Amino acid sequence: MTHLEARRRFPVSVERGFDYITDLQNWPAYWPGLERVDPSSEWGSPGDRARLTIRLLGREVDLELTLQRFERCRLVEYTSVQPGLPDARHARLFTAATDGFDYGIVVDYEPRPGLRGLLDRTLLRRGISRAMEQTLRNLERELPAGGDEPRD
Numbered sequence: 132m133t134h135l136e137a138r139r140r141f142p143v144s145v146e147r148g149f150d151y152i153t154d155l156q157n158w159p160a161y162w163p164g165l166e167r168v169d170p171s172s173e174w175g176s177p178g179d180r181a182r183l184t185i186r187l188l189g190r191e192v193d194l195e196l197t198l199q200r201f202e203r204c205r206l207v208e209y210t211s212v213q214p215g216l217p218d219a220r221h222a223r224l225f226t227a228a229t230d231g232f233d234y235g236i237v238v239d240y241e242p243r244p245g246l247r248g249l250l251d252r253t254l255l256r257r258g259i260s261r262a263m264e265q266t267l268r269n270l271e272r273e274l275p276a277g278g279d280e281p282r283d
Contacts (some may be wrong), residue, residue, distance in 0.1 A: 133242055133256055137263040138224075138235045142276040145232035149204045149225050151274060152234070155181060161269035163262045166191060176201060187258055192216065217243050217251055234270070236263050 141148050151157055155174050159165050162185070169182035179198040184191050192213050200208040207223040217240045224235035238259055242251035 133240050133252065135238045135256065135259055135263060136235060137260075137267055138233060139267045139271070140228060140231055140233050141270065141274045142231040143274050145204045145225050145227040148232045148234060148274060152223065152225075152270070153201075153207060157273070158183070161266060161273050163265040163269065174198060187216075187262070196221075216255065217241055234267075236266060238263070 152161075153174060155168055155172055158168055164186035166184040166186060172181035172183070173179040174181050174196075175198075177198055177200060179201075181196040181198075182193070183196070184193050186192070192215070194211050194213045196209045196211050198207070198209045200206055204225055204227070206225065209221050211219045211221060213219075219238055219240040221239075222235070222237040224233075224237065226233040226235075240251070240255075242248040242255075
């Protein structure tokens with residue numbers, strides 16, 4: 132199992148951060164490579180699905196996300212299925228802090244067998260790691276210090 136994790140503290144309340152990050156309308160502002168979110172997507176209750184297209188490793192990839200757990204201001208867990216790549220489990224962790232909130236991004240996936248597995252353990256791993264770090268940088272822009280309101 133490949134496990135990737137990245138964390139950052141943001142200078143807004145956990146409520147504001149959670150609401151911003153989990154709102155489908157905001158995903159294009161901070162999700163790297165996001166091309167489009169299917170308008171039929173829903174995100175807020177276990178079983179909800181979001182369909183989106185991202186650019187990953189130089190190509191467009193259609194993802195279907197299925198929400199497993201949605202605990203306000205604490206935890207979001209979902210799975211992703213994408214053609215040509217291994218399925219993945221994701222977690223978004225939210226922890227209140229005196230000066231904002233701590234946010235964690237976790238991705239777990241099982242590399243496929245054979246040559247594809249080598250690509251999953253190298254190129255895919257690097258691509259996901261870069262996307263996680265870019266997501267955090269983008270959120271730093273969208274959730275700036277000096278105010279509790281995310282930028283529009």
